Amino acid sequence: MKALLEGDEEENKQEAVKALMKEWNETGFVPFKEKDKLHKEYHDTVDQLFKALNMSSARRRLDNFKNNLKNEAKEGGQDLSRERERLMRAYENKRSEIKTYENNLGFLTCSSKKGSSLLNEMNKKMEKLKDELDLIGEKISAIDKEISEQADSSL
Numbered sequence: 001m002k003a004l005l006e007g008d009e010e011e012n013k014q015e016a017v018k019a020l021m022k023e024w025n026e027t028g029f030v031p032f033k034e035k036d037k038l039h040k041e042y043h044d045t046v047d048q049l050f051k052a053l054n055m056s057s058a059r060r061r062l063d064n065f066k067n068n069l070k071n072e073a074k075e076g077g078q079d080l081s082r083e084r085e086r087l088m089r090a091y092e093n094k095r096s097e098i099k100t101y102e103n104n105l106g107f108l109t110c111s112s113k114k115g116s117s118l119l120n121e122m123n124k125k126m127e128k129l130k131d132e133l134d135l136i137g138e139k140i141s142a143i144d145k146e147i148s149e150q151a152d153s154s155l
Contacts, residue, residue, distance in 0.1 A: 001045045005052065017049050058135050065139055069146045080150075084143045087136055094133040101126045 001020050004013060030038060072079060101122055108119060 001042075001049060005045060005049050013049075013053060017046070017053070021046065058131065062135060062138055062142075066142050069142055080143055080147055084140060084147075087140050087143070091133065091136045091140065094129055094136065098126060098129050098133065101129070 001017070004016055004020075024042060069080070105119065105122055105126075108122075
């Protein structure tokens with residue numbers, strides 16, 4: 001798994017991770033002294049892999065979006081402002097949702113295991129929302145850049 005994490009190749013990475021996870025789950029006895037160390041190392045590596053895979057898929061989606069923008073701009077680009085408005089509404093909705101989570105987290109203080117897992121889950125959701133918000137912001141910037149390039153070329 002560490003080799004996958006360090007490798008640049010994106011092809012079939014998800015399938016390889018799934019196969020390695022299946023192999024890990026089928027592994028038998030591990031010496032008790034090594035169990036916790038190996039378990040932590042495994043989960044840390046899996047978390048890093050999933051984070052990297054998620055980021056690379058978000059980057060691919062953004063690249064595809066930019067390519068579609070360029071194609072649409074060549075066709076006249078009347079829909080760019082509508083797409084920008086739609087993305088701005090989505091951006092504001094995500095910001096509002098993040099503020100709600102932050103507000104709710106301010107009210108929660110838990111010392112129990114179940115309460116702390118709830119806090120961890122909410123923090124994970126907030127991080128995912130922030131990543132989505134960043135992606136939407138990058139898409140809006142790409143539209144703005146495309147619109148300004150259209151305006152410059154028409155002068």
